[in-house]
Amino acid sequence: MHIPNTFDANCPTRLILDRIADKWTVLALALLMGGPVRFNELRRRIDGVSQKMLSQTLKSLERDGLVSRKATPTVPVTVEYSITPLGATLAATIDGLRVWAECNINDVLAAQKRYDAV
Amino acid sequence: MHIPNTFDANCPTRLILDRIADKWTVLALALLMGGPVRFNELRRRIDGVSQKMLSQTLKSLERDGLVSRKATPTVPVTVEYSITPLGATLAATIDGLRVWAECNINDVLAAQKRYDAV
């Protein structure tokens, strides 16, 4: 398995990337790795996400089979989102990105500073 | 090292994600893993990218210290983009995503089909 030398508009990589390459998706998946979380709880934990965006993000994740939604008809209703086995494998991959970010953020910021100084 | 339970608007993860969470960035990085590539060559290999978007993407990547740009003053000028050591570590991480995509695209598509059928 090695890197292709072209990326066709609808190769698997592009199809997946077009779907998950937004920050909310990645953040939601990462948080759900810790166990089931309810809607508003998720909203609180992801700083700056609007309820509209979170709603859309979760719906897409559910459609892709990466997250499952369970509503219990209490009053008021409570909804729990949890990661699916498939989603968990993706989240594990994505977590590598988070780790990279935490390890290398300083190098990136330094590079930006150097670049902007010119 | 474990997953945080909140994502602050300017935590490292968010800062990095806000920068690289677009398809062009990821695809360009992946392609540059194979060695230096020139502008138009890159353009051809990434199906559908406009020169404007590619230009912007490469400039951002250069600013972040992930890619280096080398112009040789031939006539006409030729410009070669190559990945930096820092960029290579990110690309390796990102490649995990590409691999995941290729392995699981069918499961995702099947899930979508199931979801849409309802």
Place this chain on the structure above:
DNA sequence: CTGGATCCGGTCAGATACTG
């Protein structure tokens, strides 16, 4: 060949209000 500058239509995302 490798871009920058500009214009412009479409989409996205925030704000707000409302529902079960």
Place this chain on the structure above:
DNA sequence: CAGTATCTGACCGGATCCAG
């Protein structure tokens, strides 16, 4: 609590033209 509906301004990205 967990969303949906609508409206609107901002931004993105494509097309085109131009320059070094």
